[in-house]
Amino acid sequence: xxxxxxxxxxxxxxxxxxxxxxxxxxxxxxxxxxxxxxxxxxxxxxxxxxxxxxxxxxxxxxxxxxxxxxxxxxxxxxxxxxxxxxxxxxxxxxxxxxxxxxxxxxxxxxxxxxxxxxxxxxxxxxxxxxxxxxxxxxxxxxxxxxxxxxxxxxxxxxxxxxxxxxxxxxxxxxxxxxxxxxxxxxxxxxxxxxxxxxxxxxxxxxxxxxxxxxxxxxxxxxxxxxxxxxxxxxxxxxxxxxxxxxxxxxxxxxxxxxxxxxxxxxxxxxxxxxxxxxxxxxxxxxxxxxxxxxxxxxxxxxxxxxxxxxxxxxxxxxxxxxxxxxxxxxxxxxxxxxxxxxxxxxxxxxxxxxxxxxxxxxxxxxxxxxxxxxxxxxxxxxxxxxxxxxxxxxxxxxxxxxxxxxxxxxxxxxxxxxxxxxxxxxxxxxxxxxxxxxxxxxxxxxxxxxxxxxxxxxxxxxxxxxxxxxxxxxxxxxxxxxxxxxxxxxxxxxxxxxxxxxxxxxxxxxxxxxxxxxxxxxxxxxxxxxxxxxxxxxxxxxxxxxxxxxxxxxxxxxxxxxxxxxxxxxxxxxxxxxxxxxxxxxxxxxxxxxxxxxxxxxxxxxxxxxxxxxxxxxxxxxxxxxxxxxxxxx
Numbered sequence: 001x002x003x004x005x006x007x008x009x010x011x012x013x014x015x016x017x018x019x020x021x022x023x024x025x026x027x028x029x030x031x032x033x034x035x036x037x038x039x040x041x042x043x044x045x046x047x048x049x050x051x052x053x054x055x056x057x058x059x060x061x062x063x064x065x066x067x068x069x070x071x072x073x074x075x076x077x078x079x080x081x082x083x084x085x086x087x088x089x090x091x092x093x094x095x096x097x098x099x100x101x102x103x104x105x106x107x108x109x110x111x112x113x114x115x116x117x118x119x120x121x122x123x124x125x126x127x128x129x130x131x132x133x134x135x136x137x138x139x140x141x142x143x144x145x146x147x148x149x150x151x152x153x154x155x156x157x158x159x160x161x162x163x164x165x166x167x168x169x170x171x172x173x174x175x176x177x178x179x180x181x182x183x184x185x186x187x188x189x190x191x192x193x194x195x196x197x198x199x200x201x202x203x204x205x206x207x208x209x210x211x212x213x214x215x216x217x218x219x220x221x222x223x224x225x226x227x228x229x230x231x232x233x234x235x236x237x238x239x240x241x242x243x244x245x246x247x248x249x250x251x252x253x254x255x256x257x258x259x260x261x262x263x264x265x266x267x268x269x270x271x272x273x274x275x276x277x278x279x280x281x282x283x284x285x286x287x288x289x290x291x292x293x294x295x296x297x298x299x300x301x302x303x304x305x306x307x308x309x310x311x312x313x314x315x316x317x318x319x320x321x322x323x324x325x326x327x328x329x330x331x332x333x334x335x336x337x338x339x340x341x342x343x344x345x346x347x348x349x350x351x352x353x354x355x356x357x358x359x360x361x362x363x364x365x366x367x368x369x370x371x372x373x374x375x376x377x378x379x380x381x382x383x384x385x386x387x388x389x390x391x392x393x394x395x396x397x398x399x400x401x402x403x404x405x406x407x408x409x410x411x412x413x414x415x416x417x418x419x420x421x422x423x424x425x426x427x428x429x430x431x432x433x434x435x436x437x438x439x440x441x442x443x444x445x446x447x448x449x450x451x452x453x454x455x456x457x458x459x460x461x462x463x464x465x466x467x468x469x470x471x472x473x474x475x476x477x478x479x480x481x482x483x484x485x486x487x488x489x490x491x492x493x494x495x496x497x498x499x500x501x502x503x504x505x506x507x508x509x510x511x512x513x514x515x516x517x518x519x520x521x522x523x524x525x526x527x528x529x530x531x532x533x534x535x536x537x538x539x540x541x542x543x544x545x546x547x548x549x550x551x552x553x554x555x556x557x558x559x560x561x562x563x564x565x566x567x568x569x570x571x572x573x574x575x576x577x578x579x580x581x582x583x584x585x586x587x588x589x590x591x592x593x594x595x596x597x598x599x600x601x602x603x604x605x606x607x608x609x610x611x612x613x614x615x616x617x618x619x620x621x622x623x624x625x626x627x628x629x630x631x632x633x634x
Contacts (some may be wrong), residue, residue, distance in 0.1 A: 025141055026121045031106045035155045039110060045153070047184070050080040052225075053088050056153065057185040060175060062243065064192035067164055071172050072105075074157045082150045092158055093145035098310065099166040102141055104158045119146065119156070167280045168311050169255040170245040172364035177204045177218075178239035181225050188218040188241060196245065203363040204239035206623055216243075230537040236356040237541065246363040246584035249406065249413050256365065257408045260347055261611060263332040266315035274340050284341065287495060288377070291337045292384055292393040296496075299333065300324045301387045311365055327371050330386035334373045345375035346409040348383060350417065354404040355544060357414040367414070372400060374407065383417060390461065391454035392496040398423060398451040402544055421601050423546035425449035427499075428526040433557045434518065434630075438510030439617030444480070446502045446526065453492065453500040461493045476504060479529040484508065518562060518630040524552040527598045527624040531617050534600075536610045545613075547602030551595070558590040558630045568594050568626035577603070577613060589633075594626050 026369055039045075048054050056076035063070045079085045079172055095102045107119035125142045145154045164171060177186040186207060192198050192214050200216055202209045207220035218241060226238055246252050278287040302324040313332035319325040320333065331347055337346045349368035354360065360367050372382040385397035396418060405417040431443040448456045460468045472488045488507035492498035512520065527550045536543065558564060564586060572584035578600030587593050599621055605613050 025102060025105045025124050025126075026107070026119060027493070028104065028108070028119055029106050029109070030116075030118050032086075032105060032116055034157075035108060035110060035116070038074065039153050045078055045080075045151070046079055048080065052080070053084050053181045054078040055179055055181050055183040057187075058177065058179075058183055059185070059187040060189070062173075062188070062190040064190070064194055064196045064198060064245075066196065068160050068583055069162045069164065071160045071162075071173065072157065073160070074155070076153060076155045079148060079150065079152050079154070081227065085148050085150060085152070086271070089145055089148045091145070091154070092161075092498065093141040093158060094138050095112070095141065095160055096162075096212050096310070097139045099162050101161045101163075102158060103161075104141075104143070104156060106155070106157040107145075108142065108155060109145050109148055109150060110153045110155070111147065117147040119143065129474045138365050140215055148519050168259065169252070169365050172242065172244035172362075172366045174364075174366060175241045175243075176238050177207050177220050177241065178223050178226050178449065180228065180234070183223040183225075184221065186218070186220040186223060190216040190243060194344060199244050199247070199362050203359070203361060204241060206239060207241065209241070227540045229540045231543055232538065232541045235351055235353045236359050242362045242364065242366075244362050244364040244366075246365075247358075249363045252363045252365055253406065253408045256311055256349065257347070260328075260332055260335065260408070263313035263315050263329075264336050266317045267336050268317040269320045270316065270336055270340060274337060277337075278341060284343075284377070285339045288338070288343065291334065291341070292386075293496060295330055295334045295337065295386050296384075296389045298323065299330055299386075301330070327385075327387045331371045331373050334384060334386045338373070338375060340552065343375050343377070346407060348372050348374050348408065348417070349406040350400050351404040351414075352400065354401055354504070355416065357404045360414045362403055367404065368406065370400065372397075372405075372417075374409075381418060388454070390457040390496070391451070394497070395450045395454065396420065398454065398546075401451075419544075419546075419602050420451060421547055421598065422454050422549040423602060424530065424548040426452055426526055426530065426548075427549075427551045427553075428524075429553045429555070430525075431555045431557070432522070434559060434562070435510075436514060436559045436561065438512045438514050439508050441505070441507045442486075444486075444502075444504045446504075447499040448502075449499050453498070456500045457493055460490075472502065472504075480525045481506075481508075508517065514559075514562075517632070518558070519627075520629075521625050521627045522554060522556070522627070524554065524596050524624040526550055527552050527596060528621050531621045531624070534617060538610070539608055542604050542606045545603055545605045547600055549597070549599040551597050552624075554594040554596070554626065555587075556592040557626060558592070560590060561632055562630045563589045563633050564592050565629045565631050566627075567592055568628055571596075571623060573619065573623060575616050577616050578620075580623055582623075582626070585626075590630070592628055596624060596626075598624070 046298045051530065056078055057074065059074045061072040093102060104119065109117045123144045127140050127142055143156060146207040148154065162171060175182060175188060194214060202218065204220065206223045207218050209216060209218040277290045299319065303326050313328035314325060316333050316336050335345050335347065347370065350369045350370040350372055352370050354367065370383045372383045374381055382393060383396050384393045385400055388397040391397045400417055402416050402419045404414050406414045420500055426449060427447040429445040430591060433441040460471050463471065476486060484506045486504040489503040530548055530550050567584040568582065570584060571580060573580040580598050582596040584592060584594045
């Protein structure tokens with residue numbers, strides 16, 4: 001269930017850029033005995049699933065010291081066929097370049113014949129894994145296993161050392177005993193100093209943990225792969241074990257909020273910019289609009305999570321001077337400017353890959369990778385994503401709606417950020433002038449509203465004239481008529497408070513014989529097309545349905561020599577999921593006006609409801625067509 005036509009509009013995109021590093025990441029000791037002992041008998045491998053990658057073992061040893069945390073990880077994979085070698089023949093090890101050191105201490109491949117090939121320095125590369133619009137500044141160490149072939153086993157042992165003095169907050173880590181493949185053996189051994197106590201939470205029913213004095217031991221075996229599905233957030237579902245030094249959510253909030261307060265304490269230049277943006281003749285909403293457009297559109301997004309700024313924004317004065325920053329920096333600037341006009345706003349942390357707050361069990365900043373700014377206006381909470389240059393402040397950016405959030409205000413624990421009742425809103429006015437020749441002239445005015453306007457802006461606001469024309473034609477062909485070539489006019493692309501309005505006009509060649517009377521069926525194309533995209537396809541997990549409201553007004557004009565005879569039937573189809581209503585009326589003797597409204601509010605749809613939900617969608621689509629007749633006036 002997704003908006004397929006706009007599926008590429010997601011703001012969360014990965015950028016991979018190869019970096020040159022002088023440091024050595026490989027200190028391979030070529031420990032063949034260790035590999036053999038971990039892999040076990042070669043004959044046992046043939047009993048495994050020969051169509052799937054298998055994680056043979058995932059063993060972790062954690063030592064929390066006074067000034068550092070050392071995590072030694074050992075992983076083994078079995079590659080049963082050539083396809084899996086091609087698809088999964090690399091290992092990706094994540095680390096923070098500012099706080100972590102990572103070294104591979106033993107790594108290689110055992111062939112089906114028992115021959116060993118060892119990892120070399122040239123088999124390792126470092127790439128960025130920055131995600132646009134978030135404050136993650138991690139790197140990925142990409143390991144390409146040498147001489148990998150069908151039936152091989154790879155083994156890697158590496159140590160990741162974190163300098164606690166370089167952390168801005170408390171240390172935490174999430175371990176996933178479960179994967180998207182079967183895991184045969186999981187072990188986690190943790191030891192910590194008395195002055196560095198840890199909290200932990202085991203959310204893995206397949207793993208048992210035993211805690212003793214300053215130590216924790218967890219073990220699991222034969223852990224089945226997570227069931228996949230058409231649309232779900234796997235981080236909400238994967239079995240996990242969380243370790244954290246944080247003692248409470250209040251402590252986590254305090255650490256992050258202190259960073260924002262520090263950034264806002266140096267705010268030189270604010271008054272000068274504010275005097276250019278707002279004046280006393282403007283109302284509060286106008287001032288918020290001016291401030292939002294400045295921060296979102298005049299201060300560009302650049303990832304800036306270097307040392308000392310993983311969770312702490314840069315000074316407001318620095319961001320103003322540079323006119324760029326990441327989500328933290330832009331949010332701190334937005335907070336300062338809103339306070340300048342009397343708006344009491346506060347930062348809210350967002351976990352962009354999570355929708356289930358009940359799965360966030362222990363206090364940690366590690367869950368969160370984004371921040372927005374929220375405030376109350378006219379008894380309604382508004383939340384602004386300062387990195388979103390396409391969404392008006394009156395609308396919550398669609399990519400953070402419903403995500404797990406932690407307000408650095410008065411929220412005692414994580415919750416979900418509010419969702420719109422209807423994520424996808426569209427108003428279509430279709431004016432059809434039937435011609436005496438049997439053809440027609442069709443004019444459409446389609447207004448994309450709120451989040452939908454934002455999605456369209458993101459797609460074509462920065463496009464060339466040719467690219468924009470191609471996109472508009474593609475959508476028109478997909479929704480209305482695949483052979484028509486209309487003219488287009490687009491408004492509202494560069495003004496955030498506006499809807500994006502697309503006007504089109506096309507003349508169709510004759511397609512009916514007027515001498516036999518007019519008996520025609522017209523589909524409400526935008527209703528039909530939108531409904532098609534929301535079919536529930538999950539088979540395992542519930543899904544959050546975003547909701548839609550499509551209003552279609554069709555004006556059908558007959559030539560003066562014709563008179564409307566029969567009108568489309570009125571409709572009032574009301575279900576527990578939403579409604580489809582239609583009202584048809586005459587406007588004189590030769591004009592029919594048909595207004596159809598399809599609406600389904602956002603809600604959670606369970607797998608058990610899928611058949612009923614999809615049947616109602618199909619019913620709405622089937623009933624979206626209108627039939628009418630007209631005769632010549634004698």
